[in-house]
Amino acid sequence: xxxxxxxxxxxxxxxxxxxxxxxxxxxxxxxxxxxxxxxxxxxxxxxxxxxxxxxxxxxxxxxxxxxxxxxxxxxxxxxxxxxxxxxxxxxxxxxxxxxxxxxxxxxxxxxxxxxxxxxxxxxxxxxxxxxxxxxxxxxxxxxxxxxxxxxxxxxxxxxxxxxxxxxxxxxxxxxxxxxxxxxxxxxxxxxxxxxxxxxxxxxxxxxxxxxxxxxxxxxxxxxxxxxxxxxxxxxxxxxxxxxxxxxxxxxxxxxxxxxxxxxxxxxxxxx
Amino acid sequence: xxxxxxxxxxxxxxxxxxxxxxxxxxxxxxxxxxxxxxxxxxxxxxxxxxxxxxxxxxxxxxxxxxxxxxxxxxxxxxxxxxxxxxxxxxxxxxxxxxxxxxxxxxxxxxxxxxxxxxxxxxxxxxxxxxxxxxxxxxxxxxxxxxxxxxxxxxxxxxxxxxxxxxxxxxxxxxxxxxxxxxxxxxxxxxxxxxxxxxxxxxxxxxxxxxxxxxxxxxxxxxxxxxxxxxxxxxxxxxxxxxxxxxxxxxxxxxxxxxxxxxxxxxxxxxxxxxxxxxxxxxxxxxxxxxxxxxxxxxxxxxxxxxxxxxxxxxxxxxxxxxxxxxxxxxxxxxxxxxxxxxxxxxxxxxxxxxxxxxxxxxxxxxxxxxxxxxxxxxxxxxxxxxxxxxxxxxxxxxxxxxxxxxxxxxxxxxxxxxxxxxxxxxxxxxxxxxxxxxxxxxxxxxxxxxxxxxxxxxxxxxxxxxxxxxxxxxxxxxxxxxxxxxxxxxxxxxxxxxxxxxxxxxxxxxxxxxxxxxxxxxxxxxxxxxxxxxxxxxxx
Numbered sequence: 126x127x128x129x130x131x132x133x134x135x136x137x138x139x140x141x142x143x144x145x146x147x148x149x150x151x152x153x154x155x156x157x158x159x160x161x162x163x164x165x166x167x168x169x170x171x172x173x174x175x176x177x178x179x180x181x182x183x184x185x186x187x188x189x190x191x192x193x194x195x196x197x198x199x200x201x202x203x204x205x206x207x208x209x210x211x212x213x214x215x216x217x218x219x220x221x222x223x224x225x226x227x228x229x230x231x232x233x234x235x236x237x238x239x240x241x242x243x244x245x246x247x248x249x250x251x252x253x254x255x256x257x258x259x260x261x262x263x264x265x266x267x268x269x270x271x272x273x274x275x276x277x278x279x280x281x282x283x284x285x286x287x288x289x290x291x292x293x294x295x296x297x298x299x300x301x302x303x304x305x306x307x308x309x310x311x312x313x314x315x316x317x318x319x320x321x322x323x324x325x326x327x328x329x330x331x332x333x334x335x336x337x338x339x340x341x342x343x344x345x346x347x348x349x350x351x352x353x354x355x356x357x358x359x360x361x362x363x364x365x366x367x368x369x370x371x372x373x374x375x376x377x378x379x380x381x382x383x384x385x386x387x388x389x390x391x392x393x394x395x396x
Numbered sequence: 397x398x399x400x401x402x403x404x405x406x407x408x409x410x411x412x413x414x415x416x417x418x419x420x421x422x423x424x425x426x427x428x429x430x431x432x433x434x435x436x437x438x439x440x441x442x443x444x445x446x447x448x449x450x451x452x453x454x455x456x457x458x459x460x461x462x463x464x465x466x467x468x469x470x471x472x473x474x475x476x477x478x479x480x481x482x483x484x485x486x487x488x489x490x491x492x493x494x495x496x497x498x499x500x501x502x503x504x505x506x507x508x509x510x511x512x513x514x515x516x517x518x519x520x521x522x523x524x525x526x527x528x529x530x531x532x533x534x535x536x537x538x539x540x541x542x543x544x545x546x547x548x549x550x551x552x553x554x555x556x557x558x559x560x561x562x563x564x565x566x567x568x569x570x571x572x573x574x575x576x577x578x579x580x581x582x583x584x585x586x587x588x589x590x591x592x593x594x595x596x597x598x599x600x601x602x603x604x605x606x607x608x609x610x611x612x613x614x615x616x617x618x619x620x621x622x623x624x625x626x627x628x629x630x631x632x633x634x635x636x637x638x639x640x641x642x643x644x645x646x647x648x649x650x651x652x653x654x655x656x657x658x659x660x661x662x663x664x665x666x667x668x669x670x671x672x673x674x675x676x677x678x679x680x681x682x683x684x685x686x687x688x689x690x691x692x693x694x695x696x697x698x699x700x701x702x703x704x705x706x707x708x709x710x711x712x713x714x715x716x717x718x719x720x721x722x723x724x725x726x727x728x729x730x731x732x733x734x735x736x737x738x739x740x741x742x743x744x745x746x747x748x749x750x751x752x753x754x755x756x757x758x759x760x761x762x763x764x765x766x767x768x769x770x771x772x773x774x775x776x777x778x779x780x781x782x783x784x785x786x787x788x789x790x791x792x793x794x795x796x797x798x799x800x801x802x803x804x805x806x807x808x809x810x811x812x813x814x815x816x817x818x819x820x821x822x823x824x825x826x827x828x829x830x831x832x833x834x835x836x837x838x839x840x841x842x843x844x845x846x847x848x849x850x851x852x853x854x855x856x857x858x859x860x861x862x863x864x865x866x867x868x869x870x871x872x873x874x875x876x877x878x879x880x881x882x883x884x885x886x887x888x889x890x891x892x893x894x895x896x897x898x899x900x901x902x903x904x905x906x907x908x909x910x911x912x913x914x915x916x917x918x919x920x921x922x923x924x925x926x927x928x929x930x931x932x933x934x935x936x
Contacts, residue, residue: 142900182670182916
């Protein structure tokens with residue numbers, strides 16, 4: 126048996142096999158690249174070649190047009206899960222010096238008694254992102270914005286590294302721990318709400334999401350309401366706004382009260 | 397002439413042990429996301445279990461069955477001692493090492509990415525390395541099948557290759573080529589990211605590579621089943637193969653068109669052009685052909701058996717069939733499930749129909765019915781048929797075997813029919829939790845409950861299967877004689893050259909891969925702006 130005997134059109138298996146396969150291929154190419162594109166009345170092509178390129182998946186550059194400017198500034202922070210993971214000692218030290226000005230609201234040990242967030246042991250990426258957003262104006266606050274305006278990129282990274290370095294102390298919220306409300310355990314799948322812990326640290330942490338245990342109830346409630354109303358809009362791709370809008374006022378209250386009553390020792394560490 | 401029995405038994409036992417463990421996970425998953433159980437609290441546990449279940453059931457279990465069955469075919473159909481038995485043990489060891497390497501990070505929760513990988517999710521590198529080792533182990537088997545056939549052909553020039561071996565080697569070549577897609581995805585894309593060499597990944601390209609593997613692998617799982625249809629069933633029930641040539645053509649068609657059709661798994665993916673989706677859809681329709689040929693040939697072969705046993709009339713031969721024979725029973729169940737599963741498959745391959753079931757529980761129901769049902773029930777039949785020859789002991793418990801097959805059939809129908817149904821109602825797949833107290837999905841609670849009960853019937857059946865096989869090792873010794881395969885109605889004296897080898901068909905398979913996959917892959921490789929940051933999963 127030789128290849129010459131096999132690969133010849135005198136061999137009926139070879140000629141039929143090749144013939145049928147090529148025939149089907151040609152037919153399906155004609156169908157997929159010419160017939161079907163033209164059968165769709167809502168698609169307009171410049172010509173046959175355009176139709177073929179389009180159905181082959183060749184990306185088409187649309188005409189340059191300036192995107193409409195958003196009504197408010199959007200967050201420009203870029204985060205990856207490990208970008209701030211290994212800060213240098215110098216960075217933490219510089220951060221400690223810079224952080225003295227934060228103490229009046231956020232507490233000398235990073236634990237607030239003024240309904241501001243507790244920052245001790247918060248994920249570095251969270252502090253980094255929020256400071257960048259305050260600086261750019263994507264998030265505004267009468268107190269915070271002026272502090273952030275003059276920080277350099279290095280300052281922001283250093284402050285984030287310092288607060289992430291501090292130990293998580295149990296916060297000053299002495300009421301007893303509340304049972305988990307439904308919205309926290311299950312989310313609400315039919316409204317597109319994932320369980321809080323799947324981003325916020327007790328199950329998993331997604332870059333840029335803070336852990337919430339022991340934070341001020343009033344603060345968390347206010348933020349959820351601000352996200353729901355659109356007053357706060359620095360969440361990337363509306364991740365939190367979509368969730369907050371779908372939450373009922375009662376659920377917002379329950380989630381805030383629950384997290385405020387929790388000690389922060391169940392939170393996942395990051396690398 | 398089964399010489400390397402220990403080798404074959406090792407493959408089968410490891411396969412079935414893995415299968416038994418993965419069945420537990422499957423039943424647990426069905427339970428925890430059904431209304432019968434309160435929420436486990438952490439979806440990570442669900443996805444961890446799902447990854448282990450999928451990896452074991454899709455990569456380890458069927459590969460080992462195909463390998464073990466392939467070695468038995470080589471020795472018994474070619475009537476020659478397996479050439480390269482040491483290599484076969486090496487391949488087996490690679491699979492053991494690979495399976496353990498992959499399962500440790502999964503068990504630790506560091507690779508809950510599901511068996512289809514889903515980049516940009518990235519798990520621990522050892523998971524992927526383990527999967528690669530399993531595949532490399534199976535490539536040794538592919539090489540051995542080819543070498544053994546070559547040795548036989550050299551000793552028997554011009555003789556027709558026995559059908560069982562012809563089909564077996566076709567299956568091994570299909571696997572060799574179809575596994576290349578996932579291997580490229582793992583080696584070029586995922587493992588460098590998992591090792592930290594790169595931090596971004598082209599998820600779209602990775603999905604195209606995986607689709608290269610994803611449909612061919614199903615036909616690789618199917619191969620032992622089809623080999624059993626043609627070469628075990630007619631012999632076991634006292635019939636003849638209706639047409640040897642038809643059988644060869646079916647296996648050749650599988651070899652040519654089972655693989656270059658995988659883009660129908662990416663109908664909803666934006667990175668693949670609609671034209672290529674259409675081509676793949678058209679060629680997917682073609683792959684129904686060898687299955688229809690097989691259904692026809694096997695029904696005809698079974699009818700021969702029924703008439704030889706004295707069955708008369710239009711349907712009288714059906715009653716005359718040896719229904720107490722587990723092989724007969726398994727084949728009938730397999731055909732029923734293949735019929736429903738195949739009909740579902742025709743829906744999935746149609747672009748418009750697929751859009752209504754895409755990413756719903758329909759799809760999970762579909763592949764469980766086809767793989768877990770039609771295919772695996774014939775794996776049971778293969779094991780029952782081979783066991784006396786491998787162990788040298790009687791498989792006495794035919795009643796228990798029949799009960800086991802009935803339970804598997806009923807369990808699979810009860811599991812998968814409601815599963816399809818809730819998919820049509822829109823229930824998404826890959827979800828760890830459903831809130832059945834919500835009025836919007838409360839009506840689906842009954843179907844999901846039914847499905848979960850079916851899963852436990854399957855678990856019982858699977859354990860019964862292991863019990864029957866294990867007990868046979870202790871039953872009385874017997875001389876089962878040589879292991880034989882079915883003979884055709886018309887004895888096969890000579891076969892056209894083209895149906896006795898693979899050269900044309902492998903060439904066609906590779907050519908179709910180039911025409912159907914060449915441009916989509918090349919276009920994505922050439923583009924520089926398609927990578928996204930990897931999302932590392934797992935315990936931190």
